[in-house]
Amino acid sequence: MLHNDRRDDALGELARFRHELYGCLTARADALFELCDAVLCADGPVTSLVELSLAAEHRRGHGALYDGVNQGQVDVDRLRNVVVSQSIPRCFGGRIVLGIDVSNWLRPDAVTSPDRLFCHTYARGKGKAQMIPGWPYSFVAVLERGRTSWTAILDARRVGPDDEGTAVAAAQLRVVVEQLIAAGHWKDGDPRIWIVGDSGYDGPRLVFLLADLPVDLLVRLRSDRVLAFPPPPRGPATVGRTLRHGEDFTFSKPWSWPEPAHETTTETSRYGTAVARSWYRLHPRLTRRGEWAGHEGDLPIIEGTVIRLQVDRLPGDGAPTPLWLWFSGTGTDAEMVDQVWQMFLRRFDLEHTFRFLKQTLGWTKPRLRTPATADRWTWLLIAACTQLRLTRSVVEDLRRPWEKTPTTPDRLTPARVRRGFRNTRPATTLPASAPKPSRPGPGRPPGSRNTRKAPHHNPGKNTKTDTTAKDPKKQTG
Incomplete structure (x- = not known):
């Protein structure tokens, strides 16, 4: 029953x-x-x-x-509201975890299709990546806990020639999070929503743009990054300008790492022993370039937790390399550190969704x-x-x-x-009405030729933005 x-x-x-x-x-x-x-x-x-x-x-x-x-x-706005209002999966403690990633619809031969961009695609072999014209789409989906091929897609937005990737992601995430709150999926007192992205997303910039929402951001960092600790306390007799950055934390130089705040060891069936180290209150040195070029006032200090994950083995014959993560939360304990890197691995479930969309x-x-x-x-x-x-x-x-x-x-x-x-x-319900009998139109007269040829469009960005500050004294934050 x-x-x-x-x-x-x-x-x-x-x-x-x-x-x-x-x-x-x-x-x-x-x-x-x-x-x-x-x-x-x-x-x-x-x-x-x-x-x-x-x-x-x-x-x-x-x-x-x-x-x-x-x-x-x-009606995309209405359909998005309908999709978001459905039941969604939850993770640790009822937390909502959103994954964001871009998948490309390649159209290399569609010269009459506008708004195509050069999409980065991987090929077999090292250094075989190519840039192929197509339509890139940014997807936002709810991730599940555990290894699965299921994700709940909530939104998709095509990135146009005049769009900037981080700005599009921020606007897309804002709409989705606000609709999740309006649908009753999140309310005051619930765990903060986690957003998981790959290294292509500017984590500090997204945190700055979404600061008024109950979200924490988790992104992967390249292994050549250099972050900074907070400056030491200022003494009473110290003169001069107040320091904004402390000691450097260089990913490729272990001697620049202090003792980690937490170090956890987890046994996994797929990767062997996973060792996670975490350091608190690390921030990047922002410069007035790119999206920060037009920022008014001092550049913000956006602190977060850096997590270094090392595993024994990888699926296949790949050699394991350390995985560096940056999490916008600063008060994480050992249990949350484990939850953070485990949820980042669930981001790869989006690849199953993209494969299902394209191949099936x-x-x-x-x-x-x-x-x-x-x-x-x-x-x-x-x-x-x-x-x-x-x-x-x-x-x-x-x-x-x-x-x-x-x-x-x-x-x-x-x-x-x-x-x-x-x-x-x-x-279930079948709301579509039965088709009415009709006859096809006459079409183009036999023997006639199409005299209105479709225009050709070149792929790529349409506009160029000023990516550097004009005042050289304001280059660094």
């Missing part, structure tokens, strides 16, 4: 989400909604957009499918021309991932004959849940 009640609650939550999703589709709603269902119910990975029109769940033709993608409208749901398969169409398709897939997450506890595992024994619902991967979504769909 308890199992049936739990199933009914999950199906009810799924039905409410699907009804609200349909309300967020303000133009070509029926075609877009059935396209989302076709993505969820297609047999096997999505390899082509037009092939989805052959799915039984998509009752319209391929013309209506492309018309919905190209001419439909999605076909996020980058359509050859769409305009960025607005790409944004619309991206949010449809976010809605699809949310439905899979809501169905996770009730879907029946459809095991292939060559696969292992059936998996419990809490261990199903997103791909396995998608495989059984087709059987769960009839038990």
Whole structure:
């Protein structure tokens, strides 16, 4: 009886989400909604957009499918509110942990598509990275505790030619955190929200921009960084300018490290023995360059906790190297230090989400021309991932004959849940109306040529900003 009640609650939550999703589709709603269902119910990975029109769940033709993608409208703000208002996973002590990262939709041959940037992509072998034109998307997702391929995507924003990465991340995180508070997921007295990012994010800058929100930031630092301790106490007879920085802490020079505030040892099954050392109140020496070039007044001192993580082994044949982390919290104890580096490892679960979006749901398969169409398709897939997450506890595992024994619902991967979504769909709401009979338009007359060629767009940034201060006396903080 308890199992049936739990199933009914999950199906009810799924039905409410699907009804609200349909309300967020303000133009070509029926075609877009059935396209989302076709993505969820297609047999096997999505390899082509037009092939989805052959799915039984998509009752319209391929013309209506492309018309919905190209001419439909999605109320993104409303849909984001609907996605955020759903149940989300929690970590240590009910804490919400957000992961932020960028995934690229590569479009090297789309010369008629505007707003493309040069995206950094990795290749096999050392030093084989390339810069390929495409659309970079910044994703924000809620991370779960423990090794899993599940994340709850809450927002996605395309980075344009006039955007700066840290400013886009700060604005995106502010919107998500404020909506989490408005949805009742966080209230006064709850643990502060953690935000986890890789080394591409300027941690101190994000802390400065989000200082009025209940968040702590965790980012990875390069191994060649140099931070500073607070200056020593000023004596009563000391004259001259007050010092702003103390002794240097050089990552590559162990003799510059004082005794750590905490040192913990954890046995793991994947990495062997993990030793974490932490030092308090370390800050970078900010300069009036980049985003700090136009800062008025003295540059701030943004202190945090530095954590050095060393493990015995890595998966594969890779040699273990120390991992350096910077956490904006300064009053961490040994238990929280362990929680911090363990949650940073969960950031890599976003890579499973990106792989699922691209390889299974076909996020980058359509050859769409305009960025607005790409944004619309991206949010449809976010809605699809949310439905899979809501169905996770009730879907029946459809095991292939060559696969292992059936998996419990809490261990199903997103791909396995998608495989059984087709059987769960009839038990929930179907708000899309039946298609009306129609005939296709005449199209271009036979023998005529297209005289209005699409303009070509060069990839890259459109504007250049002044990255240095004009007054050389104000170069350092």
